[in-house]
Amino acid sequence: MAVSPIWPKATDIDENGAIVFHGRTAESLLEEFGSPLYLIDTDEVNDRAHHFVRAAAEAFSNATTHVSFAGKAFLSKRVVREVIDAGMLIDTCTMGEMRIALAAGAPGRRLVLHGNNKSDEEIALAIEQGFAKIVVDEPGEPERIARIARRLGKRARVMLRVTSGIHAGGHEYISTAHEDQKFGVPLLPADADASVLDVLDRLGELGGPGDSCDSGADHAVDPVAIDPVAVDPVDGNRSEAGAQSATPVVGENSPYALHDDASSADKALIPALNAVADGPAIAVLKDILSRSAELELVGVHSHIGSNIHDANAFIQAAKRMMLLRRTFYATDAYTLPEVDLGGGYSVAYTDGEDSMDIDVELRRLADAVTAINRALGMPTPAISFEPGRYIVAPAGVTLYRVGTIKPVHLNDAKDSAGNPIHERVYVSVDGGMSDNIRPALYGADYTARLANRRGSDETMLARVVGMHCESGDIVVHEVRLPKDLRRGDVLAVPVTGAYGRTMASNYNQALIPAVVALSESGASVMLRRQTIDDLLDLDQD
Ligand SMILES: *Cc1c(COP(=O)(O)O)cnc(C)c1O
DSSP states (O other), X not given: OOSSTTSOTTEEEOTTXXXXXXXXXXXXXXXXXXXXXXXXXXXXXXXXXXXXXXXXXXXXTTSOEEEEEETTTOXXXXXXXXXXXXXXXXEEOSHHHHHHHXXXXXXXXXXXXXXXXXXXXXXHHHHHTTOSEEEEOSTTHHHHHHHHHHHHTOOEEEEEEEEOSOOOSSSGGGBOSSSSSSSSEESSOTTOOGGXXXXXXXXXXXXXXXXXXXXXXXXXXXXXXXXXXXXXXXXXXXXXXXXXXXXXXXXXXXXXXXXXXXXXXXXXXXXXXXXXXXXXXXXXXXXXXXXTTTEEEEEEEOOOBXXXXXXXXXXXHHHXXXXXXXXXXXXXXXXXXXXXXXXXXXXXXSTTOOOOOHHHHHHHHHHHHHHHHHHHTOOOOEEEEOOSHHHHGGGEXXXXXXXXXXXXXXXXXXXXXXXXXXXXXXXXXXXXXXXXXXXXXXXXXXXXXXXXXXXXXXXXXXXXXXXXXXXXXXXXXXXXXXXXXXXXXXXXXXXXXXXXXXXXXXXXGXXXXXXXXXXXXXXXXXXXXXXXHHHHHHOOO
16 A cells, blocks of 8 residues: 555555565665665556556547657666557657667657757667657758658658647746747747637537537548648649639638638638648648658647646647648648647646546547547547656655754744744755756655654654755755654655656766666666766766
């Protein structure tokens, strides 16, 4: 039985009140593998990976689903094998991530390359290895990828990352789909009025072509009432040819024209279609399509942020991607086969915090995707997801050894609940921002627990801090710990499996801790601890 829902399922408390992971006490793990120590419960990773893949497949029972593990959350060869075994693909975005995934035996067709500044070498390796997707992030990239593909005599499968304008995520730095950031190509022109997209929330009421369909989902809908406008395949410019046979209803300048029997939904869509058709994303899709000798256009991609609790943001972004797909069908008669909705599914870091219930939320998302495609008269595309944190964060626990304990007297201070406090006890541990930068980077909250014994019932208000030369070097902002806590005790911090080890640094020449894999079959080193020799080896003087 887990200690609480935020701990790995196989966590237990023994008769001395010590925390036990798969039968191993925290103390025995530190004695064998050293301190501080990252633990990753690989059974938990495997369960969570299988769960996500199954939840996606069940929710979208009318569509193909792909789930990619975002390797930046945590990457080692063993974890690559766990998630590949669960049927996932793996997202990479650097040569290092690509090479680790390949070294673990992941086939190229199960890998994805992301990045806002890919090198030619990274692009070439992805093409050589036949990656499932290379995600284009800027307008100049299709030309670069095509050039490299031509040189290699291969065709590259590409997607376009689109910024939908939907804001989401726990922190500005992990919110990635608004305009003022570095990722992706905007859906709408810079001067567009985004309120034209509000029609997406009203389509169901307007009665679209899908209303008469028994199953709008997986049949290819007949040519809808909007004519695809003829496209010059070389320069991608619209010509007027496709519009000539129809009755214009939306003014002289519109590239679209409707059949006489256009539904009210189609008419209502025209301003949104026009705005999207003039946007940067469509221009890049056209460019990709015009390079079809070297590039296979797989679809569009949206990643709206990280640690998102509310599935409504995914639904809004998904609707916009479906509108983009509908517009591209109208302009270029091309049906994008896949829409990738990215990652960002939240987990609880502290007791009482919510994590996303993916069984419920993916079903809600699936219903919305089915409904919007029905209203747009489009077949449902393959849908893909890219969870990182959701798969690994709750599988990880960090163990630290307690050092200096220093009470600090405060005047006029309050705890996080707003209660006045007169003392805060600073508990220093033998790691900190070098093994978990998230509290310093995003103000992320964690909790901690005395792990080697029961401890007194009486507690104190503590702040767990690291051993680095920064006052922002905080591990846990606020936690109640036993009053009799002492030097040499072991503290366990749960939910550290994502963005801990992968963001670790050698600040203060701290040695990056080992990662121990724990499972029913025992404990073993997954990534070894750095040594002083590793540091000295780098120093070539
Ligand atoms: C970071 C990232 C993810 C994973 O985010 P999580 O919050 O770990 O789920 C998925 N896709 C892309 C493109 C990312 O950058």
